[in-house]
Amino acid sequence: MKISPQDLKQVVVFQHATDEDLELILKNSITRSIEEGSFFFMQGDEAHYLYILTSGQVKLMQSNPNGQQVNLRTIYPWQMFGALGAVRTDGAAYPASAQTLEDSTALATPSLFLRSMLETRPYLSFDLMNLMTSYIQEMQARYRELATERVEQRVANALVRLAGQSGIKSDKEAGIELSFSRQDLAEMTGTTLYTVSRLLSDWERRGIIKTGREKILVLNPHELVRIADGQV
Numbered sequence: 001m002k003i004s005p006q007d008l009k010q011v012v013v014f015q016h017a018t019d020e021d022l023e024l025i026l027k028n029s030i031t032r033s034i035e036e037g038s039f040f041f042m043q044g045d046e047a048h049y050l051y052i053l054t055s056g057q058v059k060l061m062q063s064n065p066n067g068q069q070v071n072l073r074t075i076y077p078w079q080m081f082g083a084l085g086a087v088r089t090d091g092a093a094y095p096a097s098a099q100t101l102e103d104s105t106a107l108a109t110p111s112l113f114l115r116s117m118l119e120t121r122p123y124l125s126f127d128l129m130n131l132m133t134s135y136i137q138e139m140q141a142r143y144r145e146l147a148t149e150r151v152e153q154r155v156a157n158a159l160v161r162l163a164g165q166s167g168i169k170s171d172k173e174a175g176i177e178l179s180f181s182r183q184d185l186a187e188m189t190g191t192t193l194y195t196v197s198r199l200l201s202d203w204e205r206r207g208i209i210k211t212g213r214e215k216i217l218v219l220n221p222h223e224l225v226r227i228a229d230g231q232v
Contacts, residue, residue: 001054003031003107010078011052013127021121029109040082040098040106047085047094049108053077056104059184062096071187072096073138074180076165081106083128087115101180146190149230154189155199156227159209163218175210176218 005022008014014022031054034040040051043063058075075081075098085094118125145154163176186196200216203209208224210217218224226232 001105003054007054007078008052011080013080013124013131016123016127017121021117021124025109025117026107028113029107031105032108033103033105034100036100036102036104038100040100040104041094043095043097044093047082047092048111049082050080050087050111050114051082051098051106051108052080053104053106057101057179058098058104058106059101059180060096060098061187069187070190071184073135074101074162074165074184080131084132085111087111087118087128101184151189151191151195152199153228153230154191155185155196156224158185158188159216159218160221160224160228163221163224176221178216178218179214180216181214 003026005017005019005026008022008025009017014025017025032040032051034056040058041047041049043061053075055077058081060072060075060081061069062072063069081098082094085092118128145157149157159178162178162180182196182200183193186193189196200209200211203224204211206223208218208220208227210219223232
């Protein structure tokens with residue numbers, strides 16, 4: 001797949017970039033393709049590259065000292081990941097691991113080159129700062145959910161959020177199709193696989209969702225929103 005400057009303008013940070021700057025980024029970047037279940041980088045690896053996903057899906061996850069994993073967010077095509085480690089100048093490491101959910105390809109831009117671009121292109125620094133701010137706000141909302149909401153609200157919130165970010169209208173049934181495992185959903189919401197399975201089974205009986213192998217079809221998003229808001 002040949003990437004053009006117009007392709008890169010789909011990336012939030014590059015929306016205001018000139019074609020000349022985008023050509024320069026492409027010239028200094030490489031393409032990496034990773035099989036499903038493998039990693040672009042591991043938590044603690046030296047942050048040598050910033051990545052832009054061009055195809056596939058990637059989940060960012062963080063492990064605590066006890067080995068417990070938390071799914072931070074899912075990355076979709078033309079979204080950036082690995083930026084937090086790559087833009088620091090103190091020999092930083094990636095704070096999370098990036099694992100593919102399917103065969104995936106990404107554009108990898110060297111950290112040193114990226115930092116030189118940020119120093120001479122203020123618009124890039126500003127747009128990257130806005131992106132980092134939105135990530136921080138999202139994490140704050142996630143922490144608030146973990147601290148104050150019941151588990152069924154957290155799981156419903158996650159499904160509503162994922163439906164808005166990556167849901168695909170089903171060709172076979174009236175609904176929004178999501179592709180991820182129950183374990184991913186458990187890690188995302190700070191609960192157990194058993195609890196997620198119990199909730200999904202209950203919601204399936206009530207006609208709110210339909211489950212399949214690593215797929216969830218949202219049939220009644222309005223009812224999910226009501227659960228997420230604590231109205232049920």
